[in-house]
Amino acid sequence: MPQTSSTYEIHDDRFRHLIVPSSELEELYSGCRWAEGPVWFADLNCLIWSDIPNERILRWTDGIVSVFRSPSNFTNGNTRDRQGRLVSCEHGGRRVTRTEIDGSVTVLADSYQGKRLNSPNDVVVRSDGTVWFTDPTYGIMSDYEGYRAHPEQPTRNVYRLDPATGEIDAVITDFGQPNGLAFSPDESILYVADSSSSHDSGAPRHIRAFDVTDGRRLSNDRVFCELDNGLPDGFRLDLSGNLWTSAGDGVHCFGSDGKLLGKILVPQTVANLTFGGRRKNRLFITASRSLYAIYTATNGSSLG
Numbered sequence: 001m002p003q004t005s006s007t008y009e010i011h012d013d014r015f016r017h018l019i020v021p022s023s024e025l026e027e028l029y030s031g032c033r034w035a036e037g038p039v040w041f042a043d044l045n046c047l048i049w050s051d052i053p054n055e056r057i058l059r060w061t062d063g064i065v066s067v068f069r070s071p072s073n074f075t076n077g078n079t080r081d082r083q084g085r086l087v088s089c090e091h092g093g094r095r096v097t098r099t100e101i102d103g104s105v106t107v108l109a110d111s112y113q114g115k116r117l118n119s120p121n122d123v124v125v126r127s128d129g130t131v132w133f134t135d136p137t138y139g140i141m142s143d144y145e146g147y148r149a150h151p152e153q154p155t156r157n158v159y160r161l162d163p164a165t166g167e168i169d170a171v172i173t174d175f176g177q178p179n180g181l182a183f184s185p186d187e188s189i190l191y192v193a194d195s196s197s198s199h200d201s202g203a204p205r206h207i208r209a210f211d212v213t214d215g216r217r218l219s220n221d222r223v224f225c226e227l228d229n230g231l232p233d234g235f236r237l238d239l240s241g242n243l244w245t246s247a248g249d250g251v252h253c254f255g256s257d258g259k260l261l262g263k264i265l266v267p268q269t270v271a272n273l274t275f276g277g278r279r280k281n282r283l284f285i286t287a288s289r290s291l292y293a294i295y296t297a298t299n300g301s302s303l304g
Helices: 013-017
Strands: 008-010 026-030 035-041 046-051 056-061 064-069 075-080 086-090 095-099 105-109 123-125 131-134 158-162 167-172 178-183 189-194 206-213 217-226 235-237 243-247 250-254 260-265 270-276 282-287 290-295
Touching (some): 046 282, 086 123, 105 158, 131 178, 178 235, 178 243, 217 243, 235 270
Parallel strands (some): 035 270
Antiparallel strands (some): 178 189, 189 206, 206 217, 235 243, 243 250, 270 282
């Protein structure tokens, strides 16, 4: 049986070395309809995250919350590229965009093989500059997180985009609904969450792993971990290769061997998370209406 407290469940002793027992979960902001897509800007000492149904991107800086962008075109997932630019998945535009240093917006991808994308969900940029993103249908299923529409692409695809050439490839084509994704610290493994609707019979509750070859080819597909509560959505890795993922009852931490190490219990349904703070040892968590944070004894990977 796991050892529990008001904040943690410890399933494996390795988890004790990753947490600060005296650190408590802090609610930094409440007032969202569905909080998602957190990304840390170290150079600006701020966190940016999406409030999808309210069609805005918010910014947290030392306890002060302001609006970064409104309307946001129902932006969901966010990340930064190697030049520090914001890369976002927009449900409303059914596209992946990049915000330039001067504030202008460049469309990186809005179609594949002549048909519109569904509703890009989450995104990560590799060290070679390529942009990897998922394209489920959550943003076009209703008018709540985007605009209702019929999908033109399969719901199963994960894409790799080379912004230098505009080349886009479907590198995975067999998911139910692909969602969060991230690379291992050395970029040798790509992890992707499958979050098919919980109403689907036998819907997966797992994150899959793929070996990365030559920066573009994937092989050795396997199930990395399975959740015991809720569905996986967004996740990040720490420098030791442990994977921290959203779940129905909080944040679940899995070792690099796929074993559940422990949980951070959160009172709302977690959608996504990222490491931030001056030493990247603070875990920022977007969950339903709120933004939470907790200090850890580990540091986030600089990738993903």
